[in-house]
Amino acid sequence: MTTTDKIHQTLRDSAGMRWLVLLLLAFAMFCSYIFMDILSPIKDLMQSTRGWDSTAFGTMQGSETFLNVFVFFLIFAGIILDKMGVRFTAILSGAVMLVGATINWYAVTDAFQGSGLQTWFTNNLNYIPGFDELGISPFYRGMPASAKFAAIGFMIFGCGVEMAGITVSRGIVKWFKGREMALAMGSEMALARLGVATCMIFSPVFAKLGGVIDVSRSVAFGVVLLLIALIMFIVYFFMDKKLDEQTGEAEEKDDPFKISDLGTILSSGGFWLVALLCVLYYSAIFPFQKYAVNMLQCNLVFKEVPTDSFWATNTVTILQYCIMLVVAGASFASNFMKKASMKYGLLTLAGVLLTVFCYMGYMRQSAETVFAVFPLLAVGITPILGNYVDHKGKAASMLMIGSMLLVLCHLTFAFVLPEFRDNAVGGVVIAYLTILVLGASFSLVPASLWPSVPKLVDAKIIGSAYALIFWVQNIGLWLFPLLIGKVLDKTNTQLVADLKNGVITPEEAAVSYDYTAPLVMLACLGVAALVLGFILKVVDKKKGLGLEEPNIKA
Numbered sequence: 360m361t362t363t364d365k366i367h368q369t370l371r372d373s374a375g376m377r378w379l380v381l382l383l384l385a386f387a388m389f390c391s392y393i394f395m396d397i398l399s400p401i402k403d404l405m406q407s408t409r410g411w412d413s414t415a416f417g418t419m420q421g422s423e424t425f426l427n428v429f430v431f432f433l434i435f436a437g438i439i440l441d442k443m444g445v446r447f448t449a450i451l452s453g454a455v456m457l458v459g460a461t462i463n464w465y466a467v468t469d470a471f472q473g474s475g476l477q478t479w480f481t482n483n484l485n486y487i488p489g490f491d492e493l494g495i496s497p498f499y500r501g502m503p504a505s506a507k508f509a510a511i512g513f514m515i516f517g518c519g520v521e522m523a524g525i526t527v528s529r530g531i532v533k534w535f536k537g538r539e540m541a542l543a544m545g546s547e548m549a550l551a552r553l554g555v556a557t558c559m560i561f562s563p564v565f566a567k568l569g570g571v572i573d574v575s576r577s578v579a580f581g582v583v584l585l586l587i588a589l590i591m592f593i594v595y596f597f598m599d600k601k602l603d604e605q606t607g608e609a610e611e612k613d614d615p616f617k618i619s620d621l622g623t624i625l626s627s628g629g630f631w632l633v634a635l636l637c638v639l640y641y642s643a644i645f646p647f648q649k650y651a652v653n654m655l656q657c658n659l660v661f662k663e664v665p666t667d668s669f670w671a672t673n674t675v676t677i678l679q680y681c682i683m684l685v686v687a688g689a690s691f692a693s694n695f696m697k698k699a700s701m702k703y704g705l706l707t708l709a710g711v712l713l714t715v716f717c718y719m720g721y722m723r724q725s726a727e728t729v730f731a732v733f734p735l736l737a738v739g740i741t742p743i744l745g746n747y748v749d750h751k752g753k754a755a756s757m758l759m760i761g762s763m764l765l766v767l768c769h770l771t772f773a774f775v776l777p778e779f780r781d782n783a784v785g786g787v788v789i790a791y792l793t794i795l796v797l798g799a800s801f802s803l804v805p806a807s808l809w810p811s812v813p814k815l816v817d818a819k820i821i822g823s824a825y826a827l828i829f830w831v832q833n834i835g836l837w838l839f840p841l842l843i844g845k846v847l848d849k850t851n852t853q854l855v856a857d858l859k860n861g862v863i864t865p866e867e868a869a870v871s872y873d874y875t876a877p878l879v880m881l882a883c884l885g886v887a888a889l890v891l892g893f894i895l896k897v898v899d900k901k902k903g904l905g906l907e908e909p910n911i912k913a
């Protein structure tokens with residue numbers, strides 16, 4: 360048997376095996392994105408059943424990035440990935456996520472209430488010297504003990520989930536480089552967006568199951584999913600091991616990673632352009648996502664909706680979720696259709712479903728259902744755009760177009776939407792169109808950014824490169840939610856004073872903020888990302904980085 364015959368027989372060469380590997384990795388990420396936001400839709404229940412006010416809730420949620428950013432865990436994760444390889448790190452990250460999530464779950468159970476652990480946490484861990492002075496401590500005096508313990512769990516989970524993120528990216532590069540790499544990454548991200556939509560819908564369902572409120576049930580649901588994620592990583596372990604046996608290319612042994620390799624990454628101009636573009640772009644998206652529903656509530660007038668029964672409240676949302684599943688399936692399938700007519704048929708179907716989706720949201724008339732359209736487009740078009748990058752290239756141009764759309768959307772939210780405050784139909788239409796365009800931008804940038812990294816650095820240091828990009832990005836994801844809150848308070852001084860003096864109720868204040876200044880700040884991030892995208896395109900042309908080239912060369 361010749362060497363060529365041998366190469367043709369590896370697992371990687373079988374499309375079925377390759378896509379099975381992707382399914383394992385992407386499903387693990389789907390589960391982890393569900394856990395990441397598991398408490399977000401039940402903030403009100405955390406307040407009523409566990410006494411977490413907004414500060415306690417926000418501090419606990421923010422703890423996710425703490426170890427990654429301030430204790431540099433992400434950098435260590437990258438080094439572990441490059442030294443130990445994908446399969447070891449995949450299992451490690453799965454186990455770390457599971458440990459963190461289990462601690463998080465125990466903190467919100469009834470068993471924690473009244474335990475010795477609760478007494479200890481009530482009296483201790485009120486601040487961390489140094490971090491407290493800088494205002495970045497994940498604990499504070501008076502924080503409910505359950506929130507403090509949950510924050511410890513969430514910090515550990517945060518290490519695991521970001522480690523899993525870089526590992527999955529490197530795993531996809533290993534199995535798909537030179538093939539459908541961007542389509543694979545796009546499909547993985549589409550499934551992750553579906554994970555966010557899943558937890559938004561199902562977390563409240565589990566918390567209220569059988570008419571008895573128990574928030575720990577939602578978290579337990581997330582923990583079970585993370586156990587499944589770990590099993591997925593274990594199956595991946597054996598497939599990856601088999602591949603290395605077939606190719607004889609144990610990447611971490613043949614050419615071992617050295618710490619000095621980090622210098623190679625840090626001295627690459629292309630790498631820095633992508634890392635900075637990533638932090639600027641994602642800081643204008645993920646932190647905005649936390650405030651978007653409230654921004655819509657402040658700019659649009661919604662009818663009161665009945666909340667007396669589960670079905671009255673959730674039917675539309677569940678139908679929207681089903682449509683999202685169909686759109687995801689149609690989008691993914693369209694990439695493998697050979698006949699153009701079939702492709703157009705599927706796209707038409709997706710268009711019709713999209714219209715129904717928007718109409719249902721409009722009928723339901725709530726800020727949450729209007730914003731629900733945001734992940735839909737990302738779910739639908741990220742794989743299609745990934746496929747485009749694989750076959751036609753143009754990643755740098757897509758980064759620029761995505762950033763341009765981001766600026767347009769934030770400026771529309773800031774200056775056009777408020778003009779339609781008294782026009783119920785016009786306002787909702789503008790909101791939908793803008794969110795759809797923002798969703799398209801959120802597909803264009805991720806679908807082109809992540810598959811570009813392997814073109815900038817050597818395969819052996821790709822884990823550390825992704826880790827460094829994630830680390831820079833995490834600084835923005837930690838900073839900007841805080842900044843948006845601060846800018847909101849500083850530019851709504853009258854509202855803050857009226858609330859303090861009891862002139863208006865907290866409920867009235869919550870939907871009366873003027874979001875212009877924070878939105879302009881986010882638009883500025885988009886402008887900076889656009890400039891970097893332009894510079895990247897010029898550098899790419901000069902140095903021949905290959906960012907505009909397709910991944911699959913015929």
Ligand SMILES: NCCCC[C@H](NC(=O)[C@@H](N)CCCCN)C(=O)O
Nearest residue numbers: 524527528544548551645805809829
């Ligand atoms: N294979 C691509 C991986 C990157 C996907 C990217 N995720 C991130 O950048 C995470 N570091 C941030 C997770 C958000 C935390 N709340 C994405 O587009 O989701």
